[in-house]
Every structure is written in structure tokens, then in C-alpha cells.
Amino acid sequence: MTTRTTTGTSSESRIDSARQFMEGTARVLERRQLEVFLDDAPVEPVLDALRPYRNPDGGFGHALEPDVRCPGSQPSAALTALGVLAETGATNDPMVTATADWVASVARADGGVAQVLPSALGHPRTPWMEPNDESSFLTFAIAGRLHQLGVEHPWLDAATAWSWRELESQKEADGYTVEFALQFLDAVPDPDRAATAIDRLRTAIRPDGTVPVPGGIEGEHIKPLELSPRPETPSRALFTPAQIDADLERLESEQLDDGGWDFHFLHWMPAQSTEWRGIVTLGALHILREHGRL
């Protein structure tokens, strides 16, 4: 896992080795997403693979988001599910509204949602996924996905109001708050206000385009393509073309000899590590294709 493939790898061999990695390692959900992405396969098997993670309360759990491994429904799993629904273009699937309803049912009075709910207690999870009773940065990301999906929902109005209050307060955003805030700002249909808020986040970004993660593993930082994964989006105002090009080269060079990509935060347990690798490998392929590099 330490030897890097050389740059200049052809798209074909890049895709072939990524496919080998996914067949060897990834769970059914990401395998089915890969088939849609590479082979234009139908979307229905992706939705079929998503459903077993659902609970009768309308939420998602069962380690759909690999850091929290409890059966019960969790906000991070709802975010993952909405991401799958958005990326597969399943805007009209009933799971979209059902997920918004579930988030509303666990939301706090101020419109925000906690990072981890108490149902995680007593179940395996990574150390940063401790239940607490505060509105968290996941609110930005979940609201962003619901906006992207074109949803109209009372909770989305409340979460949008919460997000603007946070972004327009005097608080300095850092770490993953910046990443999730940008997901909200890229998606919210309020272009003038979003452009102003994006500009305010500029101070959180270092000259090389990265954002440090306080309390993360040593040197942990969030990279330009994680902060702004898609071309032509509002968040691109924060990055120069040279920064994006350099980060695309970094991403290309980080495909490992086993064909997959790895993630840059703490590897805590085996299933968490392998499952995240499937997710980030799929994500890397998406980013490279959207930038014309695959």
C-alpha cells in the first residue's frame, strides 16, 4: 500500500485497476455505484443496495457511514444516503423525502442536528464519533444534499436558517466545518448570499489551498478537491486553477498499487478502513472524470 503508481498512467489501466480493487474490497453499495459510473448500469440495484441500511424509523444506520457502526439511525448515515441518492440522480425516490422526515424527527429546536445520536452508545465507532447534544456541522452537509436534490421540506428551511446564522456570525470556521459549510454553500439556491459567505471562508484556507484539522492525526488537512470537488461550482472562487491542477496531480499520484485510493484520517478498525477505501476510490474516479482526466 505504500508504493505509488507512476503518474502518466493511462485512463484504461487506471480504471481496470480501480475495478479490481473494488471487486476485491468494496461493499455491494459501492460496487453497484461503480457499475453505474463505469458501465452505465441501471440505477435500481444501487437503490436496492441502499435499502438494507434503512430502519423502520425512516433513517439509516448499520454503518452506512463507516465510522459509526451501530444499527440505529444516525445523521452521518443519512448524509451518506442522501449523497448516494444525489449522485445517482434519484431525486424522485421516496427515500429522499423519508430521509428528510427522519432528520426532522431528530433535529434540535434550533434547526441543527447532532453529529452522533445516543443510539451509538455501546456500539463500535471511531473516537471522534461521540454522542453529544449540540447542533453540528453535519447540518450544513445534510441541508446541502437536500438542496441539491431539489427538496422542499420544513426542516430544510430551519436548517438553512441555522446554517446562515452560523456562517454570518463572528465565529471562525475551521477543519471539517469549512468542508461541510462549502457543501451547503455550493448547493443552496441563494447565489448572492452564498458568494459573500464563501468569500468570508477564505481566511480559513492556507496559501496552498488546504485547511488544517485541529485535533486530527498529525498534519491532517483537507485538500482543495475535498473542499471543492466539482468544477464550475461557487466554491471554486476560493481556488486558483493552478491549485486545482496541482491537487488533481496529487490525486492521480495517490492511486495505490492495489488500484484503490486511501483516506487521510485515522484508520481505526479493519471494516471502517476497507469500507472508507471503497467510498474514496469511487469519489476519486468521479473527480478525475469530472475534470476530464479519466
Place this chain on the structure above:
Amino acid sequence: MTYREFRAPTGLLPVVACLWRNDTLVDGTERVVPDGCVDLVWMGDGPPLVVGPDTGPVLWEPTGAPTCGVRLRQGAAGDVLGLPASAVRDLQVPLTEVWPEAGALSEQVATAGDTAESLRLLAGAVLHRRATPDPLATAAARRLADREIRVADLAAELGVGERQLHRRVTAAVGYAPKTLARVARLRRLIGADEASTMSLADQALAAGYASQAHMTDEVHRLTGVTPVRFLEDVRLTAA
């Protein structure tokens, strides 16, 4: 700031080219030339309008206020509007004539305090339609933007008959493929001019015109001015 573009929010990327705000009309006029796009526009006062794809120049009169709008991508207008885009070709109609159910929205936009608020309302309204562009019309527009190609060859390349291409492009874009090709050629002329030291005759050939005379005739019909004047205006707007 005279003219500013905002990038589309992620859910609108497939159907929206950009959102914009323009202060030119506060105290001036503006010559708008065909670009193959349909816009939802707020003139700074009154209800929002649908501004259809033009086939000739339109002179906008001063409104006394900043204007703003949502520019739909070529090929997305049909599904976003919910009717063939050709129905609004060369027209400016109140949004409620296209979306009869949008009375409340139209009222909110009409009383919006500023362009930021009306852009928010218009962007949300387009987003909630969850429209999808016609992939055939989108592919046709992209190929025509890239290079000069005959409509018959374009249809063959896309694997459809000329009649089907005509029907789908007309419904999704609002123009027949032939008109879309003429507008695409005009856009290429603008694009080539930006970094060019070529003579006008060479620019004409590079954009796909048969000759400089052909270009002069076409530019005049689409924009109402000579190529020299048109390219000067474009440079001024871009500056």
C-alpha cells in the same frame, strides 16, 4: 459592478448556465444578441419574465433599476419551462403564462426588495422543478459549439434522423438545428476574437463562415451591426 455572473448551485448545474445581475439598464441601453439560451428575468420591478431564445438583436431600454436572471443551458429550456421552448422564441412573456401555478412566486418576485432576493426566489423555483435536459439536444448543442458541422452529418453522428433531431432540438432549445448552428458560429467568432491577432477574413474562416462576406451578412442579421462594431462591443462588455 456592471454585470456579474454567479455559478449555478449544484442541483442546477445540469440545467442552468449561470445566474446574473446587470446594472447596465439602470441608466443605459443594451443590445442583446442571440445566444441560444432562455432566461428567467426580473427587470428590477414587476413580475418575472421568460425571455425566449432570440433570432435577432433586441435593444433593451433603461429600466432605472438593476436587473437579474437565471440563464438556462441550451437544451434545458423545454423541460424547465414545461412546454416547447420554441413557443417563446423571440418573445418576452410573464412567467405566469408559462407556469400558471406560479402566481405566488411571481408576486413574491414582483415585490422583492433587491436582486439578491429575486435571484434566490427564481433559483429555488427552477431547482424545485427537478428538470432534466434532453440529452440529444444537449449533445447537439455541444457538438455545434465545438465545430462547424452540417445538420445532416450531426444527425448521423448522434444516431437519429434529421426530422427527429429537428423536433427535439426545436422543443428543447427553441431553435431549429440550423439556427442553433448559426448562433454557435457567432459564439465561436467571439471566442476566437479574444486572443486573436488574425485578420477579420481569417477569423471568419476559423469560426466556420464560408467567407468574410458570409460573416458580414450573418453577423448583421443576428446582431444588427457590422462584425467590426460587434467584436468591439463584445470586447468592451468583457473588459
